[in-house]
Each structure stands twice: as structure tokens, then as C-alpha cells.
Amino acid sequence: MHIELRAGDFDPYAEVAGYQAKLAPGKYGASAVFVGSLRDFNEGERVTGMYLEHYPGMTEKHLDEICERAREKWRLLDGLVLHRTGDIKIGEAIVVVAIWSAHRGDALDACRFIIEDLKHQAPFWKKEQLPAGGRWVEKNTSGYAKQV
Amino acid sequence: MHIELRAGDFDPYAEVAGYQAKLAPGKYGASAVFVGSLRDFNEGERVTGMYLEHYPGMTEKHLDEICERAREKWRLLDGLVLHRTGDIKIGEAIVVVAIWSAHRGDALDACRFIIEDLKHQAPFWKKEQLPAGGRWVEKNTSGYAKQV
């Protein structure tokens, strides 16, 4: 698995495709990918940009531990976790989690597990830029949808 | 949502990136992508290729209905479902399901719902090429992983 923090914009799908190209074809039957991108609205306010702070050293360590727990829980072949830091523009990718496995159940479950743990445990903090100034996001919302 | 059957090989991540490029940036905060690829083994046998049969007319109709049900159940912004037909080589993509939503719960749940329904209800049939000859796959396995 490869885990990386990036200070600059990246194309999440090109990153996933590039990583997959290095894997042995025929072994993975399933890849599950989650991409989080910066929206231009949040909690009823217009958002014009974001600053993403992290704890150098602990953030990488925590992401390693999340991925290690996922590897213990499911049968995974490989994975890629990229997370932005610093100043982010509207529409840019904030995070990508990609998991390869022989079977889809493992890939889908592990991908979701990693993004949920990352959202609730990994030391990152978002400061939204609003028309009126900066606002620290206070809490991530639940990743489990209510059906309409 | 865009639903399409393809007789030739495609790069799933390039397709998803190309489709996303046409969406309004800043509206989607989450994209969930599943890619199924052809493995070189199944049920203990070496697989050298695959033929994918479908029911022209009904297959497209059924995929439309699945996506419509997903749109009724979750708050989705857009989606892309591409499925291969005909002769497929090892490592090639068989299916890609990509869902865009404001929030990750909706995107992840809908993506999984669509791939599970597709696997169990959409009229496609796989014939594996084994060293000893062709073998129709008899049943798709469950998409819900047991943890290790």
C-alpha cells in the first residue's frame, strides 16, 4: 500500500490508473475507489476555498495504522491513499482511497472503512474560506446515508 | 446518468475522469467508483479469457431501472455505468460503476447497490475460457465480504 500527503493538486483517477498499471494484471478482480472533492457550499454557506492543516509525522503514522488494520480485516492485494494538504481550490480532490482485491466485498468494505476512519481519526483540520472570512470545520458528518 | 455497453476494451479511470470533467465543479463532494476486472483464476482454475453474452434490449433496460431505483433511494448528482460485452482479455475492465453525490454516504451506498443488483439481476452471462475449454459461470458470489 502507498500512503502519501500532497501539497499540490492531483488528478485522482490518473493517480489510481498509474498505480494500477504497476499491479500484476489478472490478480485483482475488484477495485473500489473513493474520491472526496471540495464543494462550493457547506452548512448553508458559500465556500470559496479551503486550507487543510495536518500534524506532520502523526498524520502519516495514523494513515499507516488505518491501512494496516484494513489489511488485517480483509483480504486485500494493494491500496493507495493520497490526501491533500495546504490550500485547496473548489472542485479539487481532497482525498482518494483506492483498494484492490480479488473480490469486490473486500475491496468495497475496506475502502469504506479507511475513508470513515480517516474522516474521524486522522489528524487533519479543514479551514473553509467563506466570503466573510475563514471558518474551522468543527466536525465531520456521518458517512452513512439516510435513504431518501 | 449515462449507461453504456461496450464491445471493446476501455480504460475505466479515463472514462470516469472524462465524465467527471463535464460535471459542474464544486457540487459533488464525493465520488464512489467500482471497477470489476477479469482475473486469471476462478474457482481453482486458470482462466485465459472470457466471453460476455447479454440480452440486447433487456440488458440496457434493466440497467436503466437499477439506476432509476438508486436515484429514488439516495440523493445523487450523476452516475456512469459501463459494461463490456463480447471477448475480454485478462486484466481488462468488465464493468465500471461511478456515482457522484454531495455526500459520501449516498455515493458509496448507491455504488454498491448498483453493482450488487447488476451482478444478481442484469442479464449478462460469463463464459470463461479455461485451458480445457469454455465454462459458463453458474452463479455470482455474494458481494459482502467475511472479515478475515
Added chain:
Amino acid sequence: MAIKVKFFASLRELTGKNEALIDYREGMTASQIWALVVDGMDMPADIMVAVNMEYVKGDPVAQDDDEVAFFPPVTGG
């Protein structure tokens, strides 16, 4: 006054038939259509049946001009 019958995948190979056109007669059910077209071959227990490209359960009566399809459990994705 006809019913179009289709077979897919392993059932296409098993019956040796891809498509058949039979005369419509009132009250014909899916299993009667199967028996007529495949010369009495047993219908597999796990067969799936679609009428006009919609799944049907049980043994529905076909209408004139219907398209009736027989196929094994699906395995796409």
C-alpha cells in the same frame, strides 16, 4: 399471431436454439412454450424467464406478439 422465443448462454447451447417463432394460441404458458420449442426437454429448476424484457415469476400466460426469453442465472459485472 406469433410468439418470439429466445434462449441465452448455457440454455442457448443446451437447446441448440438461439431464437424461435411459434404460432400464438390463447392461454399458452411459459412452461408450455418451453416444452413446445425444445421437444419436451426438462426445464432447469433455476431457469429465469422474461416476457417482453421484464422478469416474470411463476408460469405466466403469454399474449400474442410477446417475446419470451429463457436463460440461466445471470453472472455479469
Added chain:
Amino acid sequence: MAIKVKFFASLRELTGKNEALIDYREGMTASQIWALVVDGMDMPADIMVAVNMEYVKGDPVAQDDDEVAFFPPVTGG
């Protein structure tokens, strides 16, 4: 003989401190370190504390050379 103290995000702005180095004294707990560094400012109820880059619960005693970090609930991803 020192403890390194770090603050992140809104707590960094609230305290006006990024990092502080304090003398180590035996038995100092996280909340005592907080009080010492931020001049008695109340500790937020939802604060998260890490010692040597591992989350800790309760009010652990720091060891010499520890790195103690204070931050608000995380909001990445």
C-alpha cells in the same frame, strides 16, 4: 529534561501558540501541561490529546522528552 507541546488548527489560533517547550517535572499530566502553557485558559471539552503521536484518553502523566499535542476534533477527508 523537557516536554514539547504542540497545538493545531483552531486551538493553535485560540491559544496563539504553535509549539512550546517546557521543563520536565515528574508527574505532570496533560491537563497540567495545558494549564501551564496557556496561562489557565479552560481546556475545551471536545479536545483531543496525543502523546508521541498516539491518541491518549483521560489525563495521562507525561514522561521526559514526550511530545504532547492538543487539537480539536479532526475533519479531514
